Amino acid sequence: MSAVESPISRRAFLIASMLGGGGLLIGFTMSARSQAQTPAPTPNAYLRIDSQGRVTLTLPYVEMGQGAYTSQAQIVAEELEIDPASLILEAAPANEKLYASPLFLGQITGGSGSLRGAWMTMRSAAAAARVMLIEAAARRWQVRSSTCRAENGRVLHSASNRSLRYGDLASEAARSKVPQNPPLKKPAQFRVVGRPVPRVDTPEKINGRAIYGIDVRREGMRYAFVAASPVFDGKVGAVDDRATLAIKGVRQVARIDDAVAVVADNSWAARKGLSALEVTWIGGASGTLNTADLVAAADAALNREGLVAEHIGDPSNAEAAASGRYEQIFRLPMLAHATMEPINCTVHVTADRCDVWCGNQALGRAQKFAADAAGLPIEKVNIHNHLLGGGFGRRLEADYIAQAVRIARQVDGPVKVMWSREEDMQHDYYRYINHSRVTVGLDAKGQPVSWRHRIVGPNIMARFLPIYQKNGVDLDIVDCATGPYDIPHVHVDFARNEAPPGCATGNWRGVGPSRNVFIVESVMDELAHRAGRDPVEYRRALMAKSPRPRAVLDLVVAKSGWATPLPQRAGERRGRGVAVFSGFGSHLALVAEVRVDVSGHVRVERIVCAVDTGLVVNPDIVKAQIEGGIIFGVSAVLREQITVANGRIVQANFDTYTLLRIDEAPSIEVHIVPSTEDPGGVGEPGTSGAIAAVANAVFAATGQRVTTLPIQKALGEAARA
Amino acid sequence: MTQSISVNGRTHEVDLDDDTPMLWVLRDACALTGTKYGCGIAMCGACTIHVDGAARRSCVTPIANIGAAKVRTIEALHETEVGRALQRAWRELEVPQCGYCQSGQLMSAAVLLETNHAPSDAQIDAVMAGNLCRCGTYGRIRAGIKLAGTYLTASAP
Numbered sequence: 082m083s084a085v086e087s088p089i090s091r092r093a094f095l096i097a098s099m100l101g102g103g104g105l106l107i108g109f110t111m112s113a114r115s116q117a118q119t120p121a122p123t124p125n126a127y128l129r130i131d132s133q134g135r136v137t138l139t140l141p142y143v144e145m146g147q148g149a150y151t152s153q154a155q156i157v158a159e160e161l162e163i164d165p166a167s168l169i170l171e172a173a174p175a176n177e178k179l180y181a182s183p184l185f186l187g188q189i190t191g192g193s194g195s196l197r198g199a200w201m202t203m204r205s206a207a208a209a210a211r212v213m214l215i216e217a218a219a220r221r222w223q224v225r226s227s228t229c230r231a232e233n234g235r236v237l238h239s240a241s242n243r244s245l246r247y248g249d250l251a252s253e254a255a256r257s258k259v260p261q262n263p264p265l266k267k268p269a270q271f272r273v274v275g276r277p278v279p280r281v282d283t284p285e286k287i288n289g290r291a292i293y294g295i296d297v298r299r300e301g302m303r304y305a306f307v308a309a310s311p312v313f314d315g316k317v318g319a320v321d322d323r324a325t326l327a328i329k330g331v332r333q334v335a336r337i338d339d340a341v342a343v344v345a346d347n348s349w350a351a352r353k354g355l356s357a358l359e360v361t362w363i364g365g366a367s368g369t370l371n372t373a374d375l376v377a378a379a380d381a382a383l384n385r386e387g388l389v390a391e392h393i394g395d396p397s398n399a400e401a402a403a404s405g406r407y408e409q410i411f412r413l414p415m416l417a418h419a420t421m422e423p424i425n426c427t428v429h430v431t432a433d434r435c436d437v438w439c440g441n442q443a444l445g446r447a448q449k450f451a452a453d454a455a456g457l458p459i460e461k462v463n464i465h466n467h468l469l470g471g472g473f474g475r476r477l478e479a480d481y482i483a484q485a486v487r488i489a490r491q492v493d494g495p496v497k498v499m500w501s502r503e504e505d506m507q508h509d510y511y512r513y514i515n516h517s518r519v520t521v522g523l524d525a526k527g528q529p530v531s532w533r534h535r536i537v538g539p540n541i542m543a544r545f546l547p548i549y550q551k552n553g554v555d556l557d558i559v560d561c562a563t564g565p566y567d568i569p570h571v572h573v574d575f576a577r578n579e580a581p582p583g584c585a586t587g588n589w590r591g592v593g594p595s596r597n598v599f600i601v602e603s604v605m606d607e608l609a610h611r612a613g614r615d616p617v618e619y620r621r622a623l624m625a626k627s628p629r630p631r632a633v634l635d636l637v638v639a640k641s642g643w644a645t646p647l648p649q650r651a652g653e654r655r656g657r658g659v660a661v662f663s664g665f666g667s668h669l670a671l672v673a674e675v676r677v678d679v680s681g682h683v684r685v686e687r688i689v690c691a692v693d694t695g696l697v698v699n700p701d702i703v704k705a706q707i708e709g710g711i712i713f714g715v716s717a718v719l720r721e722q723i724t725v726a727n728g729r730i731v732q733a734n735f736d737t738y739t740l741l742r743i744d745e746a747p748s749i750e751v752h753i754v755p756s757t758e759d760p761g762g763v764g765e766p767g768t769s770g771a772i773a774a775v776a777n778a779v780f781a782a783t784g785q786r787v788t789t790l791p792i793q794k795a796l797g798e799a800a801r802a
Numbered sequence: 803m804t805q806s807i808s809v810n811g812r813t814h815e816v817d818l819d820d821d822t823p824m825l826w827v828l829r830d831a832c833a834l835t836g837t838k839y840g841c842g843i844a845m846c847g848a849c850t851i852h853v854d855g856a857a858r859r860s861c862v863t864p865i866a867n868i869g870a871a872k873v874r875t876i877e878a879l880h881e882t883e884v885g886r887a888l889q890r891a892w893r894e895l896e897v898p899q900c901g902y903c904q905s906g907q908l909m910s911a912a913v914l915l916e917t918n919h920a921p922s923d924a925q926i927d928a929v930m931a932g933n934l935c936r937c938g939t940y941g942r943i944r945a946g947i948k949l950a951g952t953y954l955t956a957s958a959p
Contacts, residue, residue, distance in 0.1 A: 146898070146901065279896070287888075287889045287898065287904060291836075293902060295835075295838075298835070304830065347830040348826040348830050348839075349819070420936060421903045421934065421936045421937075423840070471900045472900075501842060502843075705899060708942075716938075734842075734843055735843075740936065743927060743933070743943060743944065744931040746940035748941065
């Protein structure tokens with residue numbers, strides 16, 4: 082979800098009120114411009130300044146490793162003129178109305194949107210608070226507010242050498258009119274934003290004290306392991322629980338329509354009990370499907386007319402008049418999220434209340450799913466969110482929360498419902514099979530004059546975020562379907578191809594661009610090759626109207642040593658590949674270096690990335706996110722693939738779904754372009770860029786254009802052929 | 803049956819089956835949740851602990867095998883000089899992202915650094931390839947181990 086030029090309008094009203102016990106509360110109400118709602122009376126209390134001067138910040142964006150807690154604190158500390166370390170940070174409760182992201186109009190942490198959302202709202206809230214505190218001091222001193230300034234938690238009047246603490250002013254400030262467009266600090270005035278301030282979550286993540294969803298402990302809590310149908314769309318049939326109930330510590334077997342759970346006094350008894358449980362699964366209609374069937378369905382969709390996503394100029398005439406033509410089909414596999422923390426959720430259901438302890442990226446959705454499953458009104462459901470042991474899109478879903486609530490309804494007291502790694506791998510919301518056909522019309526010099534891109538894949542947004550569609554087109558899956566290139570005639574269409582019933586599909590790190598950047602940049606690389614031109618020079622010639630991506634391309638060329646050929650050694654082939662794109666409000670260019678041995682084994686040795694992500698709030702977090710995104714992409718493009726046999730997921734654990742390890746990790750350099758444009762997102766794009774750059778580097782090394790991922794499988798098959 | 807085990811210098815009386823992996827003993831019975839469940843088959847390293855100073859994957863180490871051995875978990879890593887050096891380096895380089903794997907990363911790295919304050923890349927690979935990180939912090943883990951090694955060398959008598 083890039084949210085660039087999204088159909089979602091943004092409007093926020095700043096609201097302030099007096100805190101109980103004295104102090105200032107300031108927040109927002111959100112409404113869609115199109116709906117012209119009146120502001121709700123309750124603000125979301127982003128900021129509270131009490132009479133002791135303590136500043137509490139409610140964090141609407143969850144922490145899943147992307148540094149959201151730290152960045153949000155920096156933004157607020159900057160405009161409020163306080164030390165970020167002095168902020169008291171509180172995770173927001175579930176409340177879709179109060180904590181919706183201005184990008185997605187839902188309480189969502191994803192789509193590289195936290196910082197972009199926070200920049201639009203929390204920054205203004207903090208600036209408004211600063212203005213109101215200054216006005217309160219000026220009133221008390223009977224001076225003009227323009228002669229006062231805020232600094233380090235105080236308002237100062239230099240002329241009279243007076244100062245007051247925020248705590249002494251907060252109650253009075255609450256009586257001021259709330260400025261709807263408070264003056265924001267200029268980048269030259271920043272003291273906190275733009276600095277690599279220490280992450281607030283690091284200390285507890287290195288001493289074992291950090292509490293993730295799976296670490297929650299409640300008085301009297303039971304432990305459960307769960308097994309859902311191994312076959313797509315299957316249901317629970319006969320259950321023989323005699324051996325299970327004989328195991329010491331096992332308390333009960335809970336059964337819902339599509340899953341069973343063994344509840345015990347400890348995790349191991351639950352795990353053993355589940356292994357001993359004999360369940361007859363009643364397979365659904367998808368129970369005979371294999372990967373080949375799913376691939377064939379996607380291939381068939383390539384020949385269907387799609388819904389138009391983008392149409393510029395007259396592509397048909399341009400193709401007819403073109404001197405040359407290039408056409409290529411791309412096939413991308415199913416992928417798993419494989420967060421290191423397996424899916425889990427702790428629930429306590431009573432007659433009139435449901436408490437849920439979890440780690441989730443979309444708390445409003447979690448609350449709604451829990452309420453439906455509990456049969457309780459939404460206000461009776463309390464979501465206690467914790468740190469996420471990885472999100473990557475998997476924890477945008479609330480399937481596991483609904484499941485845990487349904488199980489917990491059968492349990493007396495709180496129960497921690499855990500999925501084994503195998504359960505997690507085999508019941509993911511997969512990045513589904515994605516196919517594309519790109520057809521390019523070429524002029525006499527081999528440059529593109531028309532670009533036709535048919536996109537085949539599921540419409541995730543129809544289920545996940547319906548407003549993120551236009552004319553039936555999932556706006557995420559078509560994001561980055563064309564590159565930052567000046568091509569006069571364009572046609573992009575979307576031929577929807579859903580997974581079979583019972584095979585869930587969802588958002589995976591990098592989302593739409595993680596498919597499209599690979600495809601677009603593979604095509605551009607091939608066109609450069611066919612034209613006999615350098616891949617950078619060929620792209621650059623088409624980027625006159627795209628100065629920001631062109632600048633990062635120039636930077637990565639300089640930093641990577643692109644002009645200097647790689648040394649070649651006997652018995653291996655080495656090559657460099659490039660990729661450049663704009664996505665999530667950021668602009669990236671990457672150069673990958675790979676070494677391919679005689680057996681076809683690919684080793685990615687080095688990746689250099691130049692990024693223009695607008696104004697940088699925390700440069701070290703930006704680098705960390707790009708580094709991590711790159712590793713995620715390298716892992717996927719080389720080896721990752723989920724396959725299906727007889728309606729079942731074949732891979733089960735890290736022995737069969739093999740993630741990149743430290744001994745295979747490339748060295749990574751990230752170079753940030755200074756900018757004062759609005760901040761872009763950095764969690765997603767590294768993945769998209771790495772997939773493309775590695776594929777192009779493999780072509781440079783081997784001469785083989787891999788169009789069906791993963792690369793290692795394609796090269797292995799080619800070596801055998 | 804009730805067994806007595808020594809964890810982080812404290813004796814715990816635990817009433818769990820002999821085949822219970824230390825992972826669940828620590829998390830459920832000892833309330834030490836810093837040791838993480840990741841795969842259950844010793845393929846990810848998130849559950850790494852020290853048993854008499856050696857790195858062990860607690861998800862495949864039954865309590866019956868512990869006997870009188872001294873167990874150390876992430877919660878007591880700071881009690882060793884190597885542990886403190888690693889935690890300092892991890893803070894300095896901001897290694898963790900989601901952080902879920904980092905207990906295991908640190909426990910594996912600690913055993914490496916106990917005997918070698920200046921490990922080569924190949925030596926780091928050999929030990930650390932057993933620890934997965936889905937956030938992709940590998941570059942910083944490598945740099946963190948080397949930085950911690952320099953702290954230890956500087957403080958060596």
